[in-house]
Amino acid sequence: MKKTLIFTISGLVVLIGILVGVKGLQIETMIGQSKTFVPPPETVTSTVVKAESWETVLTSVGTLTPVQGVTVAAELPGKVVEIDFEAGKLVKKGDILLRQDTSAEEAQLAGIVSQVNLSRLNRERADQLLAKDFISRADRDAAVAAADQADAQALNIRATIAKKTVRAPFQGYLGIRQVNLGQILREGDPIVTLQDLNPIFVDFTLPQKELSSVRRGLTVQVTTDALPGESLKGQITTINPLVDAETRQIQVQATVVNPAEKLRPGMFVKVTVGLTVRQKVLVIPATAVLYAPYGDSVFVDEDGADKKGRVLRQQFVRLGLKRGDFVAVTSGLQAGQTVVSTGVFKLRNGQSVVVDNTLAPKFQKAPNPENS
Numbered sequence: 001m002k003k004t005l006i007f008t009i010s011g012l013v014v015l016i017g018i019l020v021g022v023k024g025l026q027i028e029t030m031i032g033q034s035k036t037f038v039p040p041p042e043t044v045t046s047t048v049v050k051a052e053s054w055e056t057v058l059t060s061v062g063t064l065t066p067v068q069g070v071t072v073a074a075e076l077p078g079k080v081v082e083i084d085f086e087a088g089k090l091v092k093k094g095d096i097l098l099r100q101d102t103s104a105e106e107a108q109l110a111g112i113v114s115q116v117n118l119s120r121l122n123r124e125r126a127d128q129l130l131a132k133d134f135i136s137r138a139d140r141d142a143a144v145a146a147a148d149q150a151d152a153q154a155l156n157i158r159a160t161i162a163k164k165t166v167r168a169p170f171q172g173y174l175g176i177r178q179v180n181l182g183q184i185l186r187e188g189d190p191i192v193t194l195q196d197l198n199p200i201f202v203d204f205t206l207p208q209k210e211l212s213s214v215r216r217g218l219t220v221q222v223t224t225d226a227l228p229g230e231s232l233k234g235q236i237t238t239i240n241p242l243v244d245a246e247t248r249q250i251q252v253q254a255t256v257v258n259p260a261e262k263l264r265p266g267m268f269v270k271v272t273v274g275l276t277v278r279q280k281v282l283v284i285p286a287t288a289v290l291y292a293p294y295g296d297s298v299f300v301d302e303d304g305a306d307k308k309g310r311v312l313r314q315q316f317v318r319l320g321l322k323r324g325d326f327v328a329v330t331s332g333l334q335a336g337q338t339v340v341s342t343g344v345f346k347l348r349n350g351q352s353v354v355v356d357n358t359l360a361p362k363f364q365k366a367p368n369p370e371n372s
Contacts, residue, residue, distance in 0.1 A: 041352040044340045045360035046301060050283050051335040054321060054328065058214070058273040060252075062204030062222075066265045067255070068170050068196040072097060074185040075163045085192065087177045091168045098179065098191055100164035109157045116154050119147035172196040173261075197261040202234065204271045205249040213275055214239060220254045221272045222263070232256050232263065236273070281320060281328035282335055285363045289319065289327060290344045299347050301338040301355075312340065314349040325363040 078100030085097045123143045129135040175193030179185065202222055206214060218236045234256030243250050254271070256263065263269075290297050296319055299312040317332030333339070340347065341360060347353070 041354045042343070042346060043354045043356050044347070045342045045357050046338050046355045047285060047288065047341040047360075047363075049329070049333050049335055049337045049339060052281055052283050053278045054281050054283075054323065056275040056277045056279050057321075058206055058210055058275065060204040060206055060271045060273070062202045062269050062271045064263055064265050064267045064269060065201045065203055066172075066195045066197065067199055067201055068172065069194070069265055070169065071193050072166060072169070072191045074100070074166070074187060074189045074191060076100070076160065077184070077186050078102075078164050080179055080181055080183045080185060083177070083179065083181060085174055085177070087174055087192065090171070090173055091194070092171050093168055095168045096165060097168055097174075098166040100166075100185065102161045102164050105157050105161045105164070109154065109161070112150065112154045112157055116147070116150040119143070119150040123147040166191060168194060170194070170196060195265055197264065198258040199234070199255050200258045200263050200265065202254050202256055202269060202271060203251065204254075205244075205247070205251055206273070208243050208248045208250055211243075211250055213277070214250070214252065214273065218276075219274045220256070221274070222254075222256050222269045223272075224263070224267055224269045226267060227262055230262075232258065279321075281330075282333055283323075283326045283328055284333070284339055285325055285341045286322065286327045287325075287361075287363075288339050288341045288344060289317070290314075290347075298333070299340040299344055299349075300333070301340075310355060311350060311352050312347060314347075 080098060081101045082099035083097075084099070085091060085095070091097070123140075123146075127140065129140070172194045173196075175195070177192055178190045179192075185191075202220070214236065216236050216239065220234050220236060222232045222234060223230070234254045236252055237255045238253040240251035240253075252273075284298065288298050290299070295316045297314050297316045300315045301310045302313055315332055318330045320328035320330045322328070340353070341363075
C-alpha cells in the first residue's frame with residue numbers, strides 16, 4: 001500500500017517536472033522570437049515639401065449691412081385708407097406704398113384756394129390803385145402780405161396731403177407689412193422695411209497692428225455657410241479713423257457686389273482681405289502633421305525616394321498660414337524633402353513603411369467638398 005502511494009507521488013512529480021520543462025522551453029522560444037520579431041511595414045502615402053509664394057491675407061468675421069436700408073414710417077397721424085404694395089416685392093423710387101385719409105385737409109384746401117384767388121385779385125387791384133395814387137403804399141403792402149399768407153396756407157395743406165401719401169424713398173425690396181387697412185397710425189409708426197441689396201456693405205474688424213497694411217481699394221472675399229462653395233468679391237471702401245479703445249481693433253467696411261442678391265443684411269460672413277505683399281513659404285498637406293500638445297511633427301523620409309521599405313524619422317516643425325488642404329511650415333523642413341502625407345497618427349520614429357501613392361487624396365488650396 002505504501003509502495004503504491006510512493007510510486008504514485010513519484011509519477012506525479014515526474015509529470016509536473018516534464019510539464020514545467022516543456023512550458024519553460026515554450027516561454028524561452030517566445031522570448032527569442034520577440035527579440036528577433038520585426039513588425040511588418042506600414043503602408044502610407046508621401047508628398048514632397050514644396051516652396052511656393054503665397055498671397056498674404058488677413059481673415060476676420062463680419063456682418064452684412066445694406067448700402068441703403070430704412071424702416072418706412074408714418075410722418076403724420078392718420079387713418080390708413082389704401083395699401084398699394086405687396087410684401088417682399090421690388091419697388092422703385094417714388095412708388096406709392098400707402099395712403100392716409102386726407103378728406104379733412106382737402107376740405108380745408110378748397111377754402112384756402114378761394115382765399116388765395118381773392119387775395120391775388122386784391123393785390124392786382126392794389127397795384128392798379130397805387131399806380132393812380134388812389135391808395136397809400138401801406139395799403140398795397142397789406143394786400144401783398146395777405147396774398148402771400150394765403151399762398152403759404154395753401155402750400156402747408158398741400159404738403160400735409162403729400163406727406164400722407166407714403167412713397168418709396170429709393171429702389172429696393174420691401175419687407176413684411178406692418179399695417180392694415182383702417183389702422184390709425186401715429187407719427188413714427190412703422191409701415192414696412194425697405195432694403196437695397198446690390199451692392200451691400202460688410203462691416204468687420206482687424207487688429208490695430210494691421211493698420212499700416214490695410215488701405216482702401218484692397219480686394220476682399222466674402223463667404224458664408226448660407227452659400228456653400230460660393231465666394232463673392234468686393235473692395236475696402238472705408239477705414240474708420242478711430243481705433244476702439246477697449247478692443248484695440250479698427251473697424252473696416254467693404255462694398256461687395258451682390259448681383260444675385262443672395263447676401264442679405266444681418267448675415268454673418270467670413271472675410272478674407274488680400275494684401276499686396278506675397279510671402280515665400282514651404283507647403284505640405286495639413287494631414288501630414290501629427291498635432292500634439294508638446295509640439296507638432298511630421299515623418300520624413302530622409303532619402304526622399306519613393307521606394308518600398310523606407311524608414312521614417314520624426315521631425316518637429318513650426319507651422320504658419322493655412323490655405324485649404326495645405327499648411328505652411330516656417331521651420332523644421334527644407335524644400336525637396338519627402339514626408340508622409342496621410343496616416344501619421346499610426347506611425348512612430350524609426351518605423352519602416354511601404355509608400356503607395358495610388359490611393360493618395362488630391363489636395364487643393366480651395367477645396368469644395370461634395371457634401372459640404
